[in-house]
Amino acid sequence: MGVLNINDLKTGMVLAQSAKNKHGVVILGKGNVLTEKHIHSFKAWGITGVNIKDIDGDQVIKQEMEALPNDIVESIEKELDKLFPPFEANPVMEEIYKIVKKVNLRQAANQTNGVTDEIKKD
Amino acid sequence: MKSKKIDRIINSIGELSTLPTIYMKLSHLLSVPNASIKMISNIISEDPAIAAMVLKIVNSAAYGFYNKIGDLQHAVVILGLNEIKNLVLATSIYKVVKEFKASSAFDMQEFWKHSIGCAILARVLAETAYLKNPENVFTGGLLHDIGKLIHAAYLREDFNRVLVNVVETGSQMSESEKNILGFDHAQTGSALAEKWNLPRETVNMIAHHHLSHMSDTLTREIAAVHIGNTLCVALRMGSGGEKRVPIVNQKAWEILDLKLSDLEYVVQKSTKLFKESVSIMEFE
């Protein structure tokens, strides 16, 4: 049960908490299954974080890692370990670390799919 | 607390005869109260390379104006004198130092890319956080590491040692510089900016972007450059010599009052703009 970034949402995910806009109006209620339309709606309202049942941010990354060959994942992780110094209790750095990891994983995934363009729409 | 050494270096830049007089003329002119727009743009135009580069930058997706400004006079009117000062300084320093055989360990092209990346990230952060003048933050980002160029050009050998030291120990460049040179690029860069009568805001962004001391000033603009810099290193947009990502000062994040989930938006948008700004990456 974790808050996922809007860009990590996929159809079929289930809301663990209702998604509300800035005024507190419920855009989609708890327990609903996400469709493309819903995700688009969240984006329109500027909802950037959504609480999803049974999945959290780390699991999203895990899933992406599992989709890639081991040696690639390892080399990405090694590089990131070199790049990022140890930090403690710094949620910003954690978020940055996660984002960068995702970027690298997705780049690698695109390359292995023969797509040379770096930023491909999800 | 400027060290004498810094002063000497800064002064020597001004005195080098290889520097086109445009910089001196402009610097002088911009401190004169009634300098006309036409006069300013004329002087800048005396160096076509600088003029062209300034125009390219203000017209790039990176800057956020998208191809609108046709000539320098227009640029001066739209952007205001402070902005123009910032941009002229950035481009002239790069141009001049580029012509020096800077240290071989220091890739100028990658450095320029890093500066642009930081400029974009800082600007997008500033916009997302509703800062008043995101363009100022852009130029702050563009100039934040300018001190490194000075070191690379005028303290070649020592700077090489700094670069090597960073690779070996994994420390931040700033730390290494202080150990080896006695001062860091934030100090050098801000000293130069001050000499040029750049706006106080810009000087501060250069001076305090590391936010490593208690005495460092913290404003939202500085926070944007600080975090922009970290993101830039983390995303490996170009390289300013850092081998490790600088840790974000939590107060800087707090002062911007954004949500963590906004960061991905910032990164996505900036990455997109970075790719679209290829034209300004090549310094002719």
Place this chain on the structure above:
Amino acid sequence: MQNKQIQIDQNEFESMVKKLRFLEESNSALINIQDRLNRLNRFRSKMSLSYDVHHIIETWLVNLRKLVKIEACSVFLVEESGIEFIHKISKPEKLSPVIQKEVEAQISLGNFGQAISSGVPLTTQAEVFEKESGRILSIMIAPLSNMERTMGAVIIAFEESKDFIRQQTLEFLYILVHFFSLSLDNAYLFDDLKSAYFYTIKAFANSIEARDPYTRGHSERVTRFSKAIAEELNWDKNEIELIEWGGMLHDVGKIGLPDSILNKSGKLTDDEYNHMKAHPLIGAQIIKGISFLKPVIPYICEHHERFDGKGYPKGLAGKNISIKGRLLAVADAFDAMTSDRIYRKALKPEAVLNEILKNRGTQFDPEIVRAFERAWMSGKVKCGSGDQEFKGLED
């Protein structure tokens, strides 16, 4: 001597010319600003005249393009449930599909959401618009909102050309969007208020029907039949809206009637009948105090008048009866006859139609009857008999 006099110092001359030129430029700039302020003022006053959402949007779009040079403009409104942004209108219309695509792209990029969640306009580069032509356009996404709610968004596409003074024009656009937002908010508030008022009065009106189970739903049905007739007569929107009130309140005067009269199963005595006949006037009396309901009084007062003048309370005849009274009379009678009453069962609708046709010119206005017939033919007047739920026209 001559030469000396006409010898003006070259520098002085040049500086005079410069000064003159500067004055000229300043003057024309001032005139420009003055002109803009005037147009802005007229714009503002036009906007505040209306409570009708559609009219507000149209007015705004038309005047926007007169004030600022833009490529296109699009209005999206949040629909009733408060969830979806619906495209309402774009100008120029032929660019509507492109703009909608652009908005989709901006939503995907997160820029649209950023503007909405912050409540502040965001300007960015066009993703889709004019990409093929190579022109680079700017897109402003401006939310229409205040602290409590977001009503929608305005998307404006413009070109920042040489003459485009960015800061000024952007600020100008912000002001214009703000006007729009205010007008819209006002219209919505007015609607909310009207609605709240309507339902309050409706609750009150329902209390009358609550006492007599045979008339439950009567007002609603009469309203629907009346609207059907009015549509055949091509009444305008506002008049048709008024029928909602008229139908709801036409029998409000019955509140004064005791149960013994209201629910009597046998025939009414003369006294009782006279008491009953007073209800139109009593209703009018009740409503008289509410000034905005003044136009509804004819519905209340005259729905029992007869075309031949033999009706009550005033015995008005023919065109002396307001068209409202004449219209409601038919609807009211139709529902009365097609409903179960305590003193008789409902009649078959076809029989009732015939009865109404028979009484053309006597009880009812022939023109109204004709319109009723047409509504009947096109299936807009349907009913079950007795207590069956009415299946009438769609609202």
